[in-house]
Amino acid sequence: MPVYKSPILILRCQDWSETSQIVHVLAREIGRLRCLAKGSKRGQNPFSGPLDRWTLGDAVFSQADPNRLATLMELYETERFDGIRRRLPAFYGASCITEIILTIVPDLEAQPAVFDLVVDGLRLLAAVEVEACRAVTLTLVWRLLALLGYVPRLDQCAECGAAISLESPLNFSSGLGGPVCGNCHPPGRIHHLTAKAAQAIAFLLSAGWDEVRRVRLTEATADLIRGLLSARIEELAGRKLSALRYV
Ligand SMILES: [Zn+2]
Structure with a gap:
C-alpha cells in the first residue's frame, strides 16, 4: 500500500x-x-x-x-493556532476559510501554494488584533480564489482581456469573477464598484501581510467585498455558503 x-x-x-x-x-x-x-x-x-x-x-x-x-x-x-480558538473574529475568519476550502478546493490535487497561503493566513489570524481579522480574512479568501484561478486580475476585462483602469468606477461580473469593460456584457449579476472601492481591493491583493493587518475596513467597503466574494463563491459552489456572513 x-x-x-x-x-x-x-x-x-x-x-x-x-x-x-x-x-x-x-x-x-x-x-x-x-x-x-x-x-x-x-x-x-x-x-x-x-x-x-x-x-x-x-x-x-x-x-x-x-x-x-x-x-x-x-x-x-x-x-x-490557539489564538484562533480564543477570539471570536479570528474564529469566524478561520471557520470561513475552512468552509471555503472544504467546498471549492478539489480533492487530491497537490497545491503547495494554496497550503502555504492558508497556513500563513491562519497564523496571522491567530496573532493579529481582533480589529484586523476582517481585512485579513477577506484578503485571504480573495487570494485563495485567485490562486485557484477562480478570480482573474483586476486590471483587465475578464471577458475580452482589454485593459481596465482602476481610476474610474468598475463593473464586476460575479459569473466571471472579475471586472468587465464597457464592450462586454456577460450573463449574470454585475456589481458596480466605485473607483475608491476597486483601489481598496487592489491594495489588499498586492500589499504585504504586514500592511494588510494594519487595514481597518469600513463597514461599507467590507460589505462590498463580502458581496463580491459571496456571489463568486455561490457561482462556484452552486449554493449559498454561510462562511462569509460573520466576517
Ligand atoms: Zn471586455
Missing part, C-alpha cells in the same frame, strides 16, 4: 466510532483528502489525539485507493 509523508492542516474532524475519527485535511504534497485516524480518541495513540481542526503537523498516511478513505498512521503536531 503506498505510504505518503506530508505536512497537513486539519480542517474538520468527525467521530467515527467510540475511539476513532475521520479527519478532513489539506496535505501540502497531496491536496485535500479524508483520513481515518484509528484509535485517535484512545488514551494512548500515535497522534496525541483526539484530533482537533486547525492543527498543523507532519503526517504519514497510506492510501490504497483514491476513492476511499486514507489511513492516518502518524502525526507529529507542529502548531495549533
Whole structure:
C-alpha cells in the first residue's frame, strides 16, 4: 500500500466510532483528502489525539485507493493556532476559510501554494488584533480564489482581456469573477464598484501581510467585498455558503 509523508492542516474532524475519527485535511504534497485516524480518541495513540481542526503537523498516511478513505498512521503536531480558538473574529475568519476550502478546493490535487497561503493566513489570524481579522480574512479568501484561478486580475476585462483602469468606477461580473469593460456584457449579476472601492481591493491583493493587518475596513467597503466574494463563491459552489456572513 503506498505510504505518503506530508505536512497537513486539519480542517474538520468527525467521530467515527467510540475511539476513532475521520479527519478532513489539506496535505501540502497531496491536496485535500479524508483520513481515518484509528484509535485517535484512545488514551494512548500515535497522534496525541483526539484530533482537533486547525492543527498543523507532519503526517504519514497510506492510501490504497483514491476513492476511499486514507489511513492516518502518524502525526507529529507542529502548531495549533490557539489564538484562533480564543477570539471570536479570528474564529469566524478561520471557520470561513475552512468552509471555503472544504467546498471549492478539489480533492487530491497537490497545491503547495494554496497550503502555504492558508497556513500563513491562519497564523496571522491567530496573532493579529481582533480589529484586523476582517481585512485579513477577506484578503485571504480573495487570494485563495485567485490562486485557484477562480478570480482573474483586476486590471483587465475578464471577458475580452482589454485593459481596465482602476481610476474610474468598475463593473464586476460575479459569473466571471472579475471586472468587465464597457464592450462586454456577460450573463449574470454585475456589481458596480466605485473607483475608491476597486483601489481598496487592489491594495489588499498586492500589499504585504504586514500592511494588510494594519487595514481597518469600513463597514461599507467590507460589505462590498463580502458581496463580491459571496456571489463568486455561490457561482462556484452552486449554493449559498454561510462562511462569509460573520466576517
Ligand atoms: Zn471586455
